[in-house]
Amino acid sequence: xxxxxxxxxxxxxxxxxxxxxxxxxxxxxxxxxxxxxxxxxxxxxxxxxxxxxxxxxxxxxxxxxxxxxxxxxxxxxxxxxxxxxxxxxxxxxxxxxxxxxxxxxxxxxxxxxxxxxxxxxxxxxxxxxxxxxxxxxxxxxxxxxxxxxxxxxxxxxxxxxxxxxxxxxxxxxxxxxxxxxxxxxxxxxxxxxxxxxxxxxxxxxxxxxxxxxxxxxxxxxxxxxxxxxxxxxxxxxxxxxxxxxxxxxxxxxxxxxxxxxxxxxxxxxxxxxxxxxx
Ligand code: PXL
Numbered sequence: 240x241x242x243x244x245x246x247x248x249x250x251x252x253x254x255x256x257x258x259x260x261x262x263x264x265x266x267x268x269x270x271x272x273x274x275x276x277x278x279x280x281x282x283x284x285x286x287x288x289x290x291x292x293x294x295x296x297x298x299x300x301x302x303x304x305x306x307x308x309x310x311x312x313x314x315x316x317x318x319x320x321x322x323x324x325x326x327x328x329x330x331x332x333x334x335x336x337x338x339x340x341x342x343x344x345x346x347x348x349x350x351x352x353x354x355x356x357x358x359x360x361x362x363x364x365x366x367x368x369x370x371x372x373x374x375x376x377x378x379x380x381x382x383x384x385x386x387x388x389x390x391x392x393x394x395x396x397x398x399x400x401x402x403x404x405x406x407x408x409x410x411x412x413x414x415x416x417x418x419x420x421x422x423x424x425x426x427x428x429x430x431x432x433x434x435x436x437x438x439x440x441x442x443x444x445x446x447x448x449x450x451x452x453x454x455x456x457x458x459x460x461x462x463x464x465x466x467x468x469x470x471x472x473x474x475x476x477x478x479x480x481x482x483x484x485x486x487x488x489x490x491x492x493x494x495x496x497x498x499x500x501x502x503x504x505x506x507x508x509x510x511x512x513x514x515x516x517x
């Protein structure tokens with residue numbers, strides 16, 4: 240069987256276990272051929288460190304696409320994460336047009352816990368919402384969902400009716416499937432809920448809630464989900480694979496959580512991820 244091939248477009252934060260430094264190894268372990276496109280190189284991620292270096296590589300994005308097209312390369316999937324500028328969002332839309340055969344998975348990556356990340360504003364959120372309209376699968380957290388829909392962020396105390404309505408409104412942006420992460424109805428469980436617009440069906444998968452926050456877990460979840468989707472797993476199975484992997488990564492990091500605040504020890508959980516694909 241031909242190996243599935245995915246390109247992943249996001250930054251390379253050299254230290255910090257997020258974006259490309261997790262997406263590439265996770266999807267490789269899942270058996271995919273991974274083609275990374277670094278949008279920028281940073282010495283660290285921007286959440287919790289100071290004075291990081293940043294080299295914008297966006298000028299190379301379109302020449303890379305042109306070269307790949309000249310070589311007749313095709314892709315089963317494109318996954319995107321942290322991009323950084325409105326201009327880069329436009330370039331990713333260009334990629335989507337150039338590689339129409341690929342399943343497109345967009346993780347908005349611009350906000351969490353009710354707040355935009357420092358580099359972003361509402362215009363950027365609107366740009367990502369437009370990009371989501373061209374995606375097959377989108378993976379916002381509750382904060383990003385609220386920003387993209389121009390709604391108030393509801394941190395807790397919501398019910399299934401709210402989440403299902405939110406997913407329908409997200410799908411109305413134009414994507415086929417919307418998945419919202421970090422859903423916690425009862426304080427005791429946390430998970431992801433998905434909606435497929437074509438069938439009108441909802442899917443969900445929950446595990447025990449672990450009351451801790453590590454950087455990069457959203458990127459880890461989306462990497463596992465994107466890998467599973469491109470491997471052809473149905474959405475319910477993809478949610479299980481991605482939630483279970485994320486939970487295991489968090490659990491294994493808990494004993495070192497102070498020293499390891501910048502990201503989870505995803506590496507030692509890769510064998511379990513591979514097993515969960517069987
Ligand atoms: O994990 C998301 C992410 C990715 N890349 C960079 C970031 C962040 C979140 O803050 O700063 C550079």
